[in-house]
Amino acid sequence: MTSAKEFDDEQGVSLWQDAWVRLQHNRLALLGMGVLIFMIVIALITPWIVPYSYEEQDLMLGAAPPSMAHWLGTDVLGRDMLTRVMYGGRVSLMVGFIATGVALLIGVVYGAVAGYVGGRVDAAMMRLVDILYALPFMIFIILLMVLFGRNMLLLFLAIGAVEWLTMARIVRGQVLSLRQQEFVEAAISIGLSPWTIIRRHIIPNTLGPVIVYTTLTIPSVMLLEAFLSFLGLGIQPPQSSWGLLISYGVETMEEYPWLLIYPGLTLSIALFALNFLGDGLRDALDPKASKD
Amino acid sequence: MLRFILSRLLQAVPVLLVVITVTFFLIHSVPGGPFSADRAVAPAVMKALNAQYKLDLPVWQQYTSYVGDLLTGDLGPSFKYPGRSVNEMIYAGLPNTVELGFYAMLVAVCIGVVAGVIAALKPNTKQDYIPMSLAMIGICMPSFLLGPLLVLVCGIWMDWLPVSGWGDIPGDKILPALTLGSAYAAYIARLSRGGMLEVMSQDYIRTARAKGLSEWVVVLKHGLRGGLIPVTAFLGPAFAGLLSGSFVVETIFQIPGLGRFYVQAAFNRDYTMIMGTTIFFSTAIIFFNLFSDVLATWLDPKLRQQFQGGK
Amino acid sequence: MKITKIVPRLIWSALIVSILGACGGGENNVTIGNRESVLHWGNGDEPQELDPHIITGVPEHHLMIALLEGLVLKDPTTLEPIPGVAESWTISEDGTVYTFKIRDNAKWSNGDPLTAEDFRWSWERSLLPALGNQYSYMAFPIKNAQAFSTGELTDFSQVGVKVLDKLTLEVTLNNPTPYFLQLLDHYSMFPVHRATIEKHGEPGERGTRWTRVGSFVGNGPFILKQWDLNKVLIVEKSPTYWDRDTVKLNGIHFHPTQNITTEERMFRAGQLHYTNVVPPEKILNYRENNPESLHVSPYLGTYFYRINTRVKHLSDARVRKALALSIDRKSLVKNVTKAGEIPAYTFTPPNTLGYTANLSESFNPEKARALLAEAGYPGGQGFPATEILYNTHEGHRKLAVAIQQMWKKELNVEITLLNQDWKVYLDTETSGNYEISRAGWIGDYVDPNTFLDLWLKDGGNNRTGWSNEEYERLVFQEAPQAKTQEARYEAFRKAEQILLDEMPIILVYTYVSKHLVHPSVKGLPGNLMDYPSYKNMYLSDESQSGLQ
16 A cells, blocks of 8 residues: 555646646637736836836827827827836736735635634634625725725735635635545544645645636636726726726727727736636646536 | 524624624724815804714714614615605615616526536537637626727617616616626526536436437436526625626616615715615625525525435 | 527527617607707706705706795896896995895795795794704805804894895895895705795704605796606796796706716717716817807816915925926816816906906926925925825816826926825815815805905815915905995905915816707806806707717
8 A cells, every 4th residue: 555645646746737738728728828927927027118107198199099109009198008008917917916815815724724623613614704705895895995095905905805705615615525535534544743634635635726716816806906996996096907097998988999998908808818727727627527 | 494594594683783883883983074065164064964963972872873773774864865864765776776687687697598508518619619708708898898898889889779877768778787797697607507517417417318308308407407506506696796796887877776876875975875775785695695595405406405304 | 400509599589689679769858858848957966955055066056046046046148136036126325235125926836925034034044053054154244144053143033134024125234245146046045935844844954855856845947846866857847936938948857967978978869958067088079070069168166276384395485386387287278178278377267257366477387496496495306295185086187197297397396196085085175184185166156255265264165274464354354345346356456466476276277167068958158157047948949869
């Protein structure tokens, strides 16, 4: 009989490799991944490659359609749209990743603890989650942003505080079912400490759904930020996010359609990419994949 | 089953209490009272206003007085609209939001289920990719992007559909319902696709086919029931989402619904209106979650057994 | 074809057919309205209330002038006082006693005759401290009115309002007040029906049900027919109004239109005869393609920035002037606001009832830089962080961003922006927690006094911490006691000169009112207070419906 370590190492490696192979077959997912990486890279190097400053105005010019000087045109105050879309991407992606990160951290820890400890502690913890689930969070977020002014930190916390619940549920579900599996029982009977078990057996096996869910949370977080910005509660000028740019573009979409099209297109593409990638990951990591 | 429902209802009470308390103290802890105005308000006038709305009492006293009124179903007068009570405004706005939500849900379910089922029948082929990508549009385009685009194309360029109003012109409900419903159509498409895929690979489906039943019967009678379980479980959260989505859609299309009232109330610091709508929404969400859980349980034989057998 | 293919296709076809079926049919509001003489009016925000002694906004104002009428009206073009409920009046030699003769055919909408006592009672109610009327100050020129409104005085018979007989009202003022007649056209001076109010509660009780459809009794050209919250408010021609033969409209539908983009679309689709505002980006388009629909006229208001003179670096007048001189107002109104606003170099709009103050200096960046250096910040160095506060609004944002850039470019100073919701912004400004704050002031009546009396030391509308004894003497003593219009205006001019020399505010532009108006609407000449006279308006249905 193989030792516990070899046993689970074998399991882990073959699952990941298998998943990677499956992912490669999914062309949409690969496309999504490629687009996402491209966008992240651009967002990171934006300050060094922008042609203009994002607040530099040219009042005489006003809103101009795309031209050689301004590839994506200018907005009503004469600011270069390419620059603003790039900076907007930085902000939107940053909000997306950071807020999701917050949700991830809270959710994973909470869910893992609940699922592993089980019993009444688990019941109590999940009861709290149920209660929080029932709250109309959008309402609270709106209220919070309206009442406490708008700053980025509050935005992250508010969004993160909404999304962690489902993450916790998923992780807890996974951990619960894993815990009951034989190899964990075996590990316990050998005398491995709970921490080792969590680290070596539970977490690697929950990583799958967590990764999938994270990849799918990022777009909904970005949507949430865009939505708040549309209502005037998210990112504040002169900064911009894609959501904010879209809300400005909507106002003048008949006169200056490029103000709506480019930010709208970029946001949609980013969301598409993330969703396809997430779907692909889910199909790849889920053993019960669709075959027939 | 009955015990399940009752216990859930009982759980709802502390939740609501938390909601009420948190909201109340949040609102009262920040600047910008309801009577701030551009023209400076004379102190005597301010005093009279505050007294009439009990704003001169200590906060906790206002709270207990509010909860007391709540128990009799009185949500108080609106601060912003002096002649109206919050109850009245909710009754005025609610039917519109419900109607919008209903049509949106209809759109979502029709488009979503159809797309998802078609896709599931031939996975990983064009029949799968195309409907799913179309459904994706709903997820990836925010409602405030999709709505105006639909308005631009269908309302202005093509002049097919009215661009605002609700119930004034025939057809003015289509665009809002479509805008709000598309996001959920996408989720429902994915869920039904996933559910159908799982179900269609089950043994009992193969048996049905082997028995010679037509594909149609197999899909509808045997597949759909199991395949739609994840959809019913989703209805609860979907409802909550529709409510929040209604804020934006109602604003874009100028629909006099509760969502728009809420956002305005928040900006206007209309304390009582904010409280009233928050409580109302929370209650509605709790009930709807309960309803969808019951529905899911009823549809899923495994879960149903759990309730009839154990506990 | 397999069943699984047919059904989805059927569903799609059904959807498409129903969509197509729902389209294109039905006439729009303008067509029907022109035929039936019903006006569709875009009214901005949803009205709060219909009680004239409680409301405070322009949307409500429009409703009030449709449903009620005061002693005196304003001419739709010149804004001169013309008879309303009062058919004539006399003014005493010294200008402090007004005697009004109420016409004998003035009636309430339930048939009751209108009497002088109605006005006396209504004004008493309007000044009741418990009611919390934010415009009670309109009545303050009347003797002892202010004391009554604060509760100092509880016996209203001491206030300068006397009923001489059933149809004669005598009003005594503190000082000769040339603009007093204009004040009577403000809704806080409108009459209310006593029996109706007392039926539904106490006179001093806010928000009772007397204003509901079915209960509301008014004396104006229209009566309240229907009110669907946030949807539409409908009024119909009044059968009892004394001047009903002049009224040509059969009804008005007031549509709440908060979203200005949607409002413009509604106008284009022929759903509205009149819009509350025009989105700035559409103005050029209308000017070129549809100028008859675009109505732009000067408006009695000034857009400016308040400077908190209590803040150390802003207490130096040189700094304030430097900031003011480095704004290119012409560029702002041309490229940012675009509606034909007028760059402002005086606080009181030019030609306010014949009064024009001396102009302050216009765009002069060199002088600005020199002043800034003199004040101790050469080249902008060492200039403390300064923030512009404004209430959340597209237009304010654009201006603030543009001005921020101008200051950066001309003076090299770092300015930040902060926007807050209306209520929070008001609180912040009132409590003095700001450095520079966007502001606007619309005149309550056409007279320089309504602009210059803001700057009373620590006055509620001052909020800048600035005051000047000579200024106050000129505005609050010399002007009211002046014997001639000329002398009065001269006092105002001197006062305004002081204001503009010290610059506790930065002037930006003089407002213009801008609306889209369907060509079939007549009798809406446009005036300085943007005041529509519904009883004089009518619809001529020669024009086609909708605009393409």
